Amino acid sequence: MLNHSFIPITWLGFFFAFAVWPMQPMLASSKNPADEHVKLELVSEQNAVVPGKELWLGIRFDLQDGWHTYWTNPGDSGEAPRIEWRMPAGFEAGAIQWPHPERLATPPFADYGYEHQVLLIVPVRPPAELKDGQTQKIAALVRYLICKDVCIPGQKQLELSLPAQTHALASQARELFDAARSRLPRPAPRKWKISADSIRDEFLLNLKIGKLDKAPQFFPLDAEQIENAASQETTAIPGGIRLHLKKSKHLLKPIARLKGVVVLGPGRAYVVDVPVSQAPGRATRN
Numbered sequence: 001m002l003n004h005s006f007i008p009i010t011w012l013g014f015f016f017a018f019a020v021w022p023m024q025p026m027l028a029s030s031k032n033p034a035d036e037h038v039k040l041e042l043v044s045e046q047n048a049v050v051p052g053k054e055l056w057l058g059i060r061f062d063l064q065d066g067w068h069t070y071w072t073n074p075g076d077s078g079e080a081p082r083i084e085w086r087m088p089a090g091f092e093a094g095a096i097q098w099p100h101p102e103r104l105a106t107p108p109f110a111d112y113g114y115e116h117q118v119l120l121i122v123p124v125r126p127p128a129e130l131k132d133g134q135t136q137k138i139a140a141l142v143r144y145l146i147c148k149d150v151c152i153p154g155q156k157q158l159e160l161s162l163p164a165q166t167h168a169l170a171s172q173a174r175e176l177f178d179a180a181r182s183r184l185p186r187p188a189p190r191k192w193k194i195s196a197d198s199i200r201d202e203f204l205l206n207l208k209i210g211k212l213d214k215a216p217q218f219f220p221l222d223a224e225q226i227e228n229a230a231s232q233e234t235t236a237i238p239g240g241i242r243l244h245l246k247k248s249k250h251l252l253k254p255i256a257r258l259k260g261v262v263v264l265g266p267g268r269a270y271v272v273d274v275p276v277s278q279a280p281g282r283a284t285r286n
Helices: 011-019 174-182
Strands: 038-044 055-063 068-075 082-086 102-106 109-115 117-125 135-147 151-163 193-199 202-208 217-220 233-237 240-246 257-265 268-278
Touching: 038 135, 038 151, 055 068, 055 109, 055 135, 055 151, 055 174, 068 102, 068 217, 117 174, 202 257
Parallel strands: 193 268
Antiparallel strands: 038 055, 055 117, 068 109, 068 135, 082 135, 102 109, 135 151, 193 202, 202 240, 217 257, 233 240, 257 268
């Protein structure tokens, strides 16, 4: 979703900028205005490709202070980064693994994204048969949007060459992958009891997960389900806490499931995917 409040250009011009991305391949010598505010790099977790064994690659974003890019659900404005891979025959790339985002508020709107630095990691499966010592060239065309007081669409052609070997060692980027994995949402523990109710103008996310040191934050995976900028008030319930999520004004029909990520603190992000009970009555607050 894009919001013109962040962009001091016309809607037509902005959407034209996005529309022409696929039609203008970036040349190595080309310069994009976004390059002044963000640096991108394609990195590998290991120093070689081992035939038939999973390889992790990552797109590293280093953003100037005040600039941000976006999560898979960008919130009220923006677009998530997209990656178009160019790989040798037999290589298969998986889906982007998204670290949990930050809530970036610019009243009356709120975005979900990343400031400073983020590594978007992707699993890659090479073929089982590769010639030992042969260089494998991997390229990624990354299309992205960065915003501050204005928004700038960008695209970058990135390349990486790795030898095929029977064994691989950790690369210099290994710590970046460890940091990214620490922010990946994990499945919720089985002993937790999580449920969701729909009552009038809000969803109630009931988290019976024990005592918490701080209030959790919920990041929806689907757009236009909750008001992203609304405060997420909490009330105590037996065995845990309840999050009050104001429904989006763009939500036109009931939803069957509430999907998202609950963040309880550093390194504590969990996937939520629960059915929504259409409960009558009024929610009570303590």
